[in-house]
Amino acid sequence: MIGTVVQKEILENIHSFKFLVITLLSVILVLTSIFVMYRDYQLRVENYEVLRPDSSQPVAIIQPTPLSIFAKGLDENMGRSYEVQFGGQINVGSKQQSVNKIFRLFTTPDLLYVIKVVMALCAMLFAFSAVSGEKEAGTLRLVLSNRVGRTVLLTGKWIGSFASLVVPFLLAVLLGVILLTVSPQVQMNNQDWLRLGLFLLGTLFYLAVFFSLGLFISAISHRSASSLVVSLFLWAVLVFVIPNLGNILARQLVEIPSVQRLEVKRQQIWIKEVFELNNMGLRSWEDVQEAIKKVTSTINSENDRLISDYRGRFNRLVTATKNITRFSPTAAFTFLSTDLAGTGLLEERRLKQAVLQYKNLVVDKPFDIQTASYKGELPIFSYQRNPVREVLNAEGFTNLLVLILFNIVAFSAAYVALLRYDVR
Amino acid sequence: MFRSIIIKEFFDNLLNLRFSVGLLVSVLLTVACVIIQARAHNQRTQDYYTDVRLQEENIEKYGPISPFFIERPLLKPAALSLVATGLTADSYDTFDANFVPQVFPFIDLVFIVSIILSLLGLLFSYDSICGEKENGTLKLVCSNSLSRATVLFGKLLGGTASLLIPFLLSILCAAIYISLDPGVMWQPVDWAAFGALTVASMLFISLFYLLGMMVSALSKSSSISILTAILLWVVIVLVIPNLGPYVSTELYPIESLKKVEKEYNKYMKGMEEGGEIKKQMDELYAELDRKYEQEYGDMFREYIAIPRADRLKTTGMEAPDSDIKEMGLIYRQEARAISSKVMGPIWVNMRKISAQLKIEGERQTEVAKNIAAISPYADYIYLSADLAGTGMRSRENIKRVTSEYFTLAGTFSREKSAEKDSKRISDWRNIKDDPLDISGRPRFSYVEEPLRNRVAASLPYLGVLMLYGVLFFAVAFIGFIHYDVR
Numbered sequence: 001m002i003g004t005v006v007q008k009e010i011l012e013n014i015h016s017f018k019f020l021v022i023t024l025l026s027v028i029l030v031l032t033s034i035f036v037m038y039r040d041y042q043l044r045v046e047n048y049e050v051l052r053p054d055s056s057q058p059v060a061i062i063q064p065t066p067l068s069i070f071a072k073g074l075d076e077n078m079g080r081s082y083e084v085q086f087g088g089q090i091n092v093g094s095k096q097q098s099v100n101k102i103f104r105l106f107t108t109p110d111l112l113y114v115i116k117v118v119m120a121l122c123a124m125l126f127a128f129s130a131v132s133g134e135k136e137a138g139t140l141r142l143v144l145s146n147r148v149g150r151t152v153l154l155t156g157k158w159i160g161s162f163a164s165l166v167v168p169f170l171l172a173v174l175l176g177v178i179l180l181t182v183s184p185q186v187q188m189n190n191q192d193w194l195r196l197g198l199f200l201l202g203t204l205f206y207l208a209v210f211f212s213l214g215l216f217i218s219a220i221s222h223r224s225a226s227s228l229v230v231s232l233f234l235w236a237v238l239v240f241v242i243p244n245l246g247n248i249l250a251r252q253l254v255e256i257p258s259v260q261r262l263e264v265k266r267q268q269i270w271i272k273e274v275f276e277l278n279n280m281g282l283r284s285w286e287d288v289q290e291a292i293k294k295v296t297s298t299i300n301s302e303n304d305r306l307i308s309d310y311r312g313r314f315n316r317l318v319t320a321t322k323n324i325t326r327f328s329p330t331a332a333f334t335f336l337s338t339d340l341a342g343t344g345l346l347e348e349r350r351l352k353q354a355v356l357q358y359k360n361l362v363v364d365k366p367f368d369i370q371t372a373s374y375k376g377e378l379p380i381f382s383y384q385r386n387p388v389r390e391v392l393n394a395e396g397f398t399n400l401l402v403l404i405l406f407n408i409v410a411f412s413a414a415y416v417a418l419l420r421y422d423v424r
Numbered sequence: 425m426f427r428s429i430i431i432k433e434f435f436d437n438l439l440n441l442r443f444s445v446g447l448l449v450s451v452l453l454t455v456a457c458v459i460i461q462a463r464a465h466n467q468r469t470q471d472y473y474t475d476v477r478l479q480e481e482n483i484e485k486y487g488p489i490s491p492f493f494i495e496r497p498l499l500k501p502a503a504l505s506l507v508a509t510g511l512t513a514d515s516y517d518t519f520d521a522n523f524v525p526q527v528f529p530f531i532d533l534v535f536i537v538s539i540i541l542s543l544l545g546l547l548f549s550y551d552s553i554c555g556e557k558e559n560g561t562l563k564l565v566c567s568n569s570l571s572r573a574t575v576l577f578g579k580l581l582g583g584t585a586s587l588l589i590p591f592l593l594s595i596l597c598a599a600i601y602i603s604l605d606p607g608v609m610w611q612p613v614d615w616a617a618f619g620a621l622t623v624a625s626m627l628f629i630s631l632f633y634l635l636g637m638m639v640s641a642l643s644k645s646s647s648i649s650i651l652t653a654i655l656l657w658v659v660i661v662l663v664i665p666n667l668g669p670y671v672s673t674e675l676y677p678i679e680s681l682k683k684v685e686k687e688y689n690k691y692m693k694g695m696e697e698g699g700e701i702k703k704q705m706d707e708l709y710a711e712l713d714r715k716y717e718q719e720y721g722d723m724f725r726e727y728i729a730i731p732r733a734d735r736l737k738t739t740g741m742e743a744p745d746s747d748i749k750e751m752g753l754i755y756r757q758e759a760r761a762i763s764s765k766v767m768g769p770i771w772v773n774m775r776k777i778s779a780q781l782k783i784e785g786e787r788q789t790e791v792a793k794n795i796a797a798i799s800p801y802a803d804y805i806y807l808s809a810d811l812a813g814t815g816m817r818s819r820e821n822i823k824r825v826t827s828e829y830f831t832l833a834g835t836f837s838r839e840k841s842a843e844k845d846s847k848r849i850s851d852w853r854n855i856k857d858d859p860l861d862i863s864g865r866p867r868f869s870y871v872e873e874p875l876r877n878r879v880a881a882s883l884p885y886l887g888v889l890m891l892y893g894v895l896f897f898a899v900a901f902i903g904f905i906h907y908d909v910r
Binding site: 018021022025029032039040043050051077082090091092104105106108113118121125129224225226228229230232233236237240243244245246247249251252256257258259260261262265268271272307310311314317321325334348352355 | 441442445446449453456457460461463464467468471474475478479482486496498510511516517518519520521522523524525526527528529530531535539540543547551646647648650651652654655658662663665666667668669670671673674677685792796802805806809816
């Protein structure tokens with residue numbers, strides 16, 4: 001019996017205008033997004049090749065990951081060149097600064113964005129009329145007058161409708177990925193494939209949440225027009241409002257100095273120490289060298305103190321933001337997928353730690369005050385992104401669990417609502 | 425008759441579920457958003473004053489002993505940034521930048537209008553024509569002695585009026601909160617800007633009502649109409665603006681970064697042992713040395729024998745006067761002339777390429793801006809940011825004021841040090857006992873452009889929005905004239 005329900009649902013969907021529109025939209029968007037982000041990735045790889053340092057430069061820079069095509073996250077910022085300067089100050093290279101300022105006003109249209117915003121909307125549009133629409137059409141009571149339990153009906157509907165939403169989408173993604181692998185610049189190793197696979201698995205869980213929510217709303221309203229209104233608002237709240245508002249809220253809960261304050265303080269340390277040099281009554285060149293060494297190390301340790309305090313607060317801020325925003329499946333999904341792609345906040349934290357360690361290696365090297373640069377052979381910065389296992393252990397499983405929990409809640413709500421539904 | 429159509433449409437919407445849900449969501453969201461944003465804004469403002477104080481103390485203490493100590497330009501948060509964040513969020517160009525807002529951008533009043541209320545606009549109007557057809561009321565209306573233009577226009581007025589109620593109520597709540605919050609000190613000009621923003625937002629929301637009506641007049645059933653409307657909304661709000669910048673990089677790729685880097689590498693290679701430039705310079709230096717050796721003989725040989733690091737002791741500024749010092753000074757001058765002769769053209773060339781990079785970048789930004797401006801959503805975003813003084817226009821102004829300030833401050837410090845003694849530039853050691861008077865130093869201050877200019881700057885975008893309005897209405901009108909009301 002369940003087979004019949006699934007089949008009916010799929011067939012009905014395929015013949016509907018809705019299916020046509022949504023499938024076309026999702027296929028076009030997925031392919032456009034993959035193409036556009038591939039070109040963006042290509043550009044970043046080219047820039048990386050140009051800027052790659054040799055052993056005479058105290059520069060830390062990492063290669064863009066091909067997975068940033070799907071979930072760009074913070075990859076652009078993480079791929080900036082970090083140069084260690086006098087006194088262990090780390091400067092961000094200005095060369096990769098995007099000359100195109102308009103990027104800041106809008107969002108990156110990567111696959112993650114397409115999924116978390118557009119596909120989530122599509123999932124709700126697929127589901128909003130599944131129960132209330134059939135009631136209006138009068139077919140719901142006909143179906144239930146047969147020997148079909150409501151459990152079977154809901155499961156069948158869920159499977160049939162969800163499949164007709166997801167299958168075309170997955171096919172489009174598959175097509176895009178196949179086209180990508182043709183390019184010699186995109187080289188994905190086994191780890192990367194695993195990451196992509198897990199990302200798509202997460203996508204299914206994520207879309208399922210919105211689909212079940214849509215079904216739930218459909219099963220508590222008696223007119224499809226009302227379920228549509230409620231669905232759209234719920235979508236907006238979950239996708240935009242909770243994550244974006246939670247972010248500002250978290251900032252008010254955790255006391256953290258602004259980046260500007262940090263810079264002002266850093267400048268203060270620098271000025272103070274350098275001018276202390278005046279009081280030392282230096283006469284010979286050796287004295288000056290010795291003094292510079294001392295000043296460098298003081299500046300470095302003062303900066304370290306400042307940074308470790310800031311980093312501690314910053315990590316608390318990130319944790320608070322994550323905890324608050326996880327009330328929305330969109331946030332949990334965003335964290336999961338960017339962490340998996342190695343472009344998320346987790347990776348950013350890890351990278352910054354690595355750069356700070358690198359700075360500690362460089363800062364003891366002799367510094368030439370005349371050319372304002374470090375002398376001689378310098379260590380080369382090397383960095384591996386967090387392996388999948390660690391991503392999952394750190395927060396991946398938590399986020400996945402949150403998504404599963406949302407699924408269970410939404411589906412049970414839909415189930416209960418349908419059991420109590422007046423089909424007449 | 426026209427009036428009864430307006431009234432009917434107005435009350436029809438008012439009694440609908442979407443009105444109550446929309447009203448609730450809009451007011452609640454706006455209030456929550458304004459409260460949170462106002463607190464964040466107050467925090468930022470306080471931070472600004474603390475930063476200024478810290479810096480002042482620093483300058484008081486160390487400024488007089490260093491003419492090179494120039495203050496860091498600090499910006500006071502724009503008053504309207506709490507309703508239109510725009511580009512004012514933290515810079516990402518530092519090592520310690522806070523990237524959380526990049527993952528989830530801040531939400532403000534502009535966001536509520538551009539996403540939530542535009543969606544509400546569509547929801548209000550997607551069935552205004554085809555829905556009435558389905559109910560059978562449309563043929564009744566049209567059986568009266570009414571032109572279709574009157575019906576359409578009446579629907580537009582009545583519907584927009586009902587749609588604007590949730591928005592205006594939300595704005596009212598926001599305004600009340602802002603005026604009561606003691607931390608937010610808006611001047612009359614800020615309120616005027618807020619008013620202008622409100623008017624522009626009303627236009628923007630009505631535009632989406634028109635869009636829904638247009639789709640409604642073109643579709644047979646409301647289920648098709650809502651899907652088409654949402655599809656258009658997705659394209660206008662979510663797709664075109666976000667793709668714009670990427671399309672522009674595709675159309676106008678920037679080659680200069682590679683060129684700059686290539687030129688720089690060429691220079692670095694040339695400077696290495698055995699490199700072109702190094703060779704050329706060494707030859708010129710050798711020639712200079714020969715010339716001096718002929719002229720000064722032993723004295724020059726004695727000078728050249730001193731290790732570089734110790735030369736300043738005999739020929740530096742502070743060394744006692746002697747023939748060798750005199751010679752050393754001229755020699756160094758000529759050596760410097762050689763280096764600038766060789767390096768000059770190279771630097772000029774590199775500067776030229778960098779300048780080109782800037783121009784190309786600006787052109788790309790302009791193209792991206794114009795591509796995105798196809799979407800009324802982007803036009804509204806530009807317009808609101810420019811009105812609030814948080815957009816690209818004010819960024820440009822800030823950049824200009826900052827560079828003017830740096831020029832002024834640089835001149836000031838040069839003049840101050842010249843007043844004292846030319847040697848203090850190269851030698852800090854005596855500065856401490858002979859501090860400078862820096863009381864007249866130039867201070868960085870940025871004042872927001874007058875509102876009139878901001879409004880003038882946003883007029884083109886407003887024009888595009890109106891143009892879209894006319895277009896949508898025209899299409900809706902044509903569709904409705906051809907509409908089969910049975």
